[in-house]
Amino acid sequence: MTRSAGTTLRLNMPQWQGGNDPGYHFGSQLLQWLAPAPGGPVETVPVPLPEPGETLAVENGVVARAALLEQARAARRAIEKHKPDRIITLGGDCLVDLAPMAYLNLRYAGKLGVLWVDAHPDVMSPKDYAHAHAHVLGALLGKGDADFSREVERPIAPSRVMYAGLDAWMPVEAAVIDGLGLRHAGSASLADSSKPVMDWIAEEGITHVAVHFDLDVLDPARFRPLLFNKPALPPGAFEGVPRGRMTLEQVVRLLGDVAASCDVVGLAIAEHMPWDTLELRDALARLPLLAPR
């Protein structure tokens, strides 16, 4: 599909408080370095790193609620400054997509299609889990915590949402998925074919789609820079939390097929956790000759 002209905003958002791990901040910086050079305006949402020894507080059921809301509003202000036709968001934790998707659904008159490429449904509520990176799609659908849903003037229509790479979920998530009738395609059905997603696009008549690409959809045994590969994890950590099973190559193919049939107006990359690279950076800064004096 030929893309129409217009402005593409590059939004750098090193938010880490939504997953309560500063590694997401570094992950965003590295993504910015890795990504092809921007072809339009660039905005970077200010996100402070923790002070030494600082820990985040749970605020009415959500870790760092006030900081997260302020960052979502700062992202929205940055977007409104340019009123772009398309947004590339480089996160940061999954919550980075709150302002971009909320804006894009207004921009495309409530008809935005949302392809959520993720091993997790991100529709939990504060009563289920205190980390808001697991709440973001719920907020975009107008569900969940009122503070976050309020940032979404026009909720995404459930029929315009599809999950890709989602193989398992928890009962509290099933209630939302089944209650709203959200479509989903597991990793096996997308291993060699994009058909489940192409069917959704055709059946719903989607012309403009925003993609949320949580790197956690990738198999952590094959792709290391993911939360699940945190070094020195105690046994049983993340027990019961589904792992992704896709490959980067499969995601590239899927998104290429999507782009061939409709206009991709949003792309967020989230949850990049480059443990080895972070460890190397910190080690280099402590070596003779390299250590800052």
Added chain:
Amino acid sequence: MTRSAGTTLRLNMPQWQGGNDPGYHFGSQLLQWLAPAPGGPVETVPVPLPEPGETLAVENGVVARAALLEQARAARRAIEKHKPDRIITLGGDCLVDLAPMAYLNLRYAGKLGVLWVDAHPDVMSPKDYAHAHAHVLGALLGKGDADFSREVERPIAPSRVMYAGLDAWMPVEAAVIDGLGLRHAGSASLADSSKPVMDWIAEEGITHVAVHFDLDVLDPARFRPLLFNKPALPPGAFEGVPRGRMTLEQVVRLLGDVAASCDVVGLAIAEHMPWDTLELRDALARLPLLAPR
């Protein structure tokens, strides 16, 4: 130890032909991004990436012999431009240390101590192996291939060389190690103590030391961006090639102890192979919105 004043040259050297894998070029670029900002002059040795489909030829027993020699000479010219007191080299494959160490041994009147932190001895010859990254210490000792040894006006004295983290080697390497009486300390002896290296420094009266830090000395099960973790390796690949067993923390401690007792005048970081990050970079460049048009 208080470091005397003087110039520290930062030498970026994305050489990959010595290991015949362009991944080393990217590894060097990422190292440059990760390392603390330089406090003095910076030089970058020009190293071309392969043309699409290009493969390197074996030239008289060494893959890319002419290109490697030209890069060593370009590094030497860059060094001589500044005549630094100290050199930080960010590789690239292990051969990047040829010009820096050769210069430093002249600069310090043939008394340079060389601490070779590596799982491999790097003293092979073209008759044993065609990849020159496994020849570099041999050349610095005045052994091995004449073209490469010729770049070393004053060979390092064997008593001034010590290996750290070297646990195993091949018979052809044993002949050199035993023949020259090169000291070595395995990973177990350095796990909790730097004593074997401190003893060498004391006994030899070493005042100026250059460190070669081949990241392959690290345990590939704990640190992923290493040659041994190449994706989709056939079974039995690298069979018989020893893996490193150290941790980054142990190397940081060892080099800190060394720096406390003598002047570290050289530091090269080599063999950085960030497979996951490279795969992610290539994938980003193929995604909708991000792909360069």
